[in-house]
Every structure is written in C-alpha cells, then in structure tokens.
Amino acid sequence: MKALVIGFGHVGQKIAEIIIEKRKYPGLASLDLSFTGVYTKTRGALTDHSGIELPDAIQQIRNEGHFSRNSKQYTDQPLQEAIDTLDYDLLLELSTLSITNRGEPATSYIKQALKRRKHVVTANKGPVAFAYDELSTIAGNNNVQLRFESTVMDGTPLFSLAENALKGATITRLTGILNSTTNYILSQMGKGKDFNEALMHAQDEGFAEADPMHDIEGWDSAAKIAVLANVLMQAKINPNNVKKVGISGINQHQIKNLLKSDKRLKLICTAWREKNQVVARVQPEEVPVSDAFATVEESGACLKIETDLMNPILILQDSPTVKDTAYGVLNDILSIQQNMC
C-alpha cells in the first residue's frame, strides 16, 4: 500500500524505522507499505510516487531539522492539493490534537481523503473525539476504512478488541486512567513532591507539554473517553459534553492523608449508559490500594470494560513508549490490508 503521511515527529519516524528494520519482526512479513508523500507542518514535505527513501528522510530531519530543499523528493505542493491528487491508498494522519480547534485541520484532511475513497489511519484523537459520527458515515459511504487504534492507550488494541473479540456483548460502562501527564503528577505527589515540582518533573521527563493545562484540566482525558464512548458505546458526544474536574486543585496534604488510609488519588474517566443516552465524566477519585487501578503508576494507563454478558475485564498498560503508538498505527494498517484481501 502507498501512504500519504501527515506529521513526521517521533511517531512518524518510529514507524519509518520499524519499516526499515522490518526483518527484525517476523509478524510484519506481510506488511506492504511505502510512503509516497510525507508532509510536516513546518519542516517541509517530500513526495515520490515510487516511494520515499525512508532512511534518507529520517536523516534529513535529524541532521538539518527539516527536509532538505536540495532533495529531489522535496515538494512545494500544498498539502490539500496533495491529498486530492497524489497517488496513495492510505492517509496516515499523525499530527497532534488541537482541542481549541476541535480537531481541525486534521478532521478536514481526513474527510478529503475519505471522499477520494482512500483509507485513513489516524493517531490524532481530535477527529474521532469531535467528528466520529460524520467521519465514519463518510468512510462507510465510500467503502473505505477509518482506523485509530493508537488514539487511546497507544498501541494497546482496545478498538480491535472491542471490534473483533467481544462478539455479542454490549458494553455498559467504561472506566479508565487515560492521561499519562496527570497520572505521572499524582504518582510523583504520592512520593512527596508538591504539585508544581511534580509538574516540572513531568515536563523534564517529556510527559507534559510546555503548556500542560490541556492535560491538567482534564481535556485530554475528556477527548479520550469521548473517543471510547463514541466508538464502543455508539455515544454521540464530544469533549465539550464531558463533565470535567481536573487535578489543579489537588494539594500534597490531601495526597498524604489518602496514603495514610491506604488510598490513591487517580484522574478517572467514566462513560456509562443512562436512559438511552451515554454520558461521560472525568474527575479525581479515591482508589483503595488493593484495587488494580491503584497500581497504575507514572505514565501507565488502564481501561475497565463492563458488558451485559460477562464480569468486568481490565486492561493495563505499563508506561508506553513512542514504539507503542507506532505499533498501534501498524496494527491498523495490517487490519486494512487484511480486510482488503
């Protein structure tokens, strides 16, 4: 398959590296993927209908900080034009979420590609949090697939699990710890740091953005539970409808008192059915240490799935890396490849 790639940061580069080293991974033998276009926001773009040289593209970014204007593959063609004219089978949308822009411009790019009957894989939760219903309808009408495994809990195959492995069961409730910055801060506060120290630590470790309010006020968590609720519970919500309480009001004193009573504080996302509707909220909640949620420390994450046909199951992820996110995208690409056969 030929892919047009938007975004070539950590995740895009890691996917390129895995493709280069494909022989190390026996399960990827059937992966058939070349990049015919790679677009970045500020670092230029490359196109080549016979496939971009990936080691060279990575080299350019790492050495020069941008794609090289001297490269034969360098292009000035605007992205929107490329989406409509380039030769590709699959749009890989790897840009980061903009909550203020309600998932734009990613959502528009995805629509454009779907309408051209191209499959889409995105690692950006914005489009699915704000426009899942519309995007999945367009995908269906054009007989192409829209996949987004790595938008929540990185590579952990939540959507694939629900789509393929929970046959016949109806999900009644989802409960999770889904944002690594806030969980990291709360973990550090448990070790004695105050909020600001813990936040700085998170920024040093690369978990928190320079402007971390997006995470701390619960917007990232809200976007993720909205994605889960929209896709797995057929909700029609967006992050604005999710009732949010963040962690900026939490102080060391509270955390210490909880520790004494064998409890932990976690930023918990929940979605549940209420009178033919699905509602969702994000709020700090006390969890007893004997609960598996309490063992989710640092940048770990978890999701509890409750259904009408079995007892709850819980999926935990140990501190994921960029490789996990890259794997989620590859998992999606392999699903598309398989469904095409």
Add this chain to the structure above:
Amino acid sequence: MKALVIGFGHVGQKIAEIIIEKRKYPGLASLDLSFTGVYTKTRGALTDHSGIELPDAIQQIRNEGHFSRNSKQYTDQPLQEAIDTLDYDLLLELSTLSITNRGEPATSYIKQALKRRKHVVTANKGPVAFAYDELSTIAGNNNVQLRFESTVMDGTPLFSLAENALKGATITRLTGILNSTTNYILSQMGKGKDFNEALMHAQDEGFAEADPMHDIEGWDSAAKIAVLANVLMQAKINPNNVKKVGISGINQHQIKNLLKSDKRLKLICTAWREKNQVVARVQPEEVPVSDAFATVEESGACLKIETDLMNPILILQDSPTVKDTAYGVLNDILSIQQNMC
C-alpha cells in the same frame, strides 16, 4: 446453526438460558443456534432434528436430576454414533477436563466431529492442552473451525484478542495467574487461615473439586499455560512438559512474613521463548503489593502479554461466574457464524 452438545452441567444450562432469554442481549440478535442433540455422561440424552425444547430440557434436569425417559426427545443412541450420524453443524464440547486421561474422551469426540467437517467449540482445556497441533491440523484439512475461548480465564477473550487484535506482533512471553482454587486458597491464607482451613473454605465456596490435588499441585495451571503457549506461541508442549511446583508446601508462617514485607504469594504460570523453543513453568512466586498481580484476589485471574512490538499489556478478570464461561462459548459460536458468511 444446529449444535450437538456434550455436557449439560452449569455451563451448558447457562448457555441454554442465555439463548432462551436472547432478547435481553441486543448483541446476540444475530445468534442463530439450536440444539439438535444434548448428551450427558450419566443423566441421559435428548435429540431432535428440529431443535430441542430448551426450557423443558433444563426443567427435566433440575426437577428429576436427569433427562426424562418419558420425553419424546429421549434417546438411547450412543454418543459416538450420534457424532457420526446426527444432523448438526457444530459440536459443543462442554465436558470437564480429565488430566489422568490426557483430555480423553473429549479429544476423540472432537476429532470425530472435525473429520465429519463439523465446527467444534470446546470449553474443555484437555484437548487443546494435549492435542492442539493434531486437532488444528485436522480442522484445517477439513476446512472447519476449532475454537476454545473459555478454556483459559473463562469468557475473557484472550484467543480472540491474540488472533484478531495483535496484528503483526509476535508474543515473546506470557505470565499469568490462571487457577482460581489456588489463588483463592492463597488469598484466604493471607487473611489468617491455615492451608487446610483455606482449602475447606474453597471447597465450601465451590471453587475446589472434592479431590483438589489437580489444582493444588499445579496441573490445572499447567494445562492452561500449555494451551496458551501452544496456541499463541506455536509451542508444542503439553501439561506433562510444564515444570510444576504447587502450593501444598506453603504454610501460614511464610505468608505472614511476606505480608510484613508488602508482598503476596501467587501461583504464577509463565511461558517464554528459549533457543527456538517455548518452555513453560508453574510455581509460587513473591509479588510486591504495588504490582497489579498482587491485586488479583480470590477467584480472579490475569495474563500479561509481552510482544516484540509493544510494552507489556495485562488483562485482569474479576472473579468470573459460570456466565463468563458461557459467554466465551457464545463468543466462539458467533465467530464461527461470522466466518461462515
């Protein structure tokens, strides 16, 4: 689909009840299943090519302790003959594991059905632990499916997850708590009971069999890790090849000392790759309370999956009931139905 059912204990009856109450479960709308034969070991058998009346069959077993000889559907036809002659699409093998008989007679029944080009779903781990390679080859040659979701961690969709949701990833290691009797006993010992008291408690609660040595010496755990290793890691092992240390040597003193140092004792099953081979063991191991494994109490279970492409993920199951096992079987049946279309 028409099913020939072997075994009509708790699981078989629960499946029948769910079918009767199908309208309560929106996700089961497409389930198309009737029982054309139900065989038990000691409580008689019913057959009806137009479908057995399930409420009536349950009633007979519950009121009389066996199927009624007065029933028009009662049959004296031997099971082996029925497998070869009855009108059915699917064999539901729901008998319990016999370790001493290496999964027999279930394995032979399954072979017989597969060779007649009938799909097979089994909740009995014996055939998959002892003869997976042979059975899956016969199924492949006859172009039918063999499924066994509820053999490990009841309805938790482990095999469906690995088959459908972990595309491209190669499993490198599996670690789990897979036997409820021993986990229940160790949990109770943590609360102050000695081994024998805890065991009696487990028997009272219905977790442990009258002869519980099968669980306590690690045979059930060994069978389960063998199933997982055979199916998910292409191992060719059986429970006899799994190195086993059970929990009969554990005393209150040890458990108390561990509690003081914030540790728990768990019976851990592990399978891993070693020089082109897969090896497996079962043994009691110390787990820190901060580890999610330590939160698996009473009859809960968990499995950690490590792969070459992402960080470990862990799946936990809260104390399952017979409904979970029944769901695992229904999940398999729906997969077969879907793959037939």
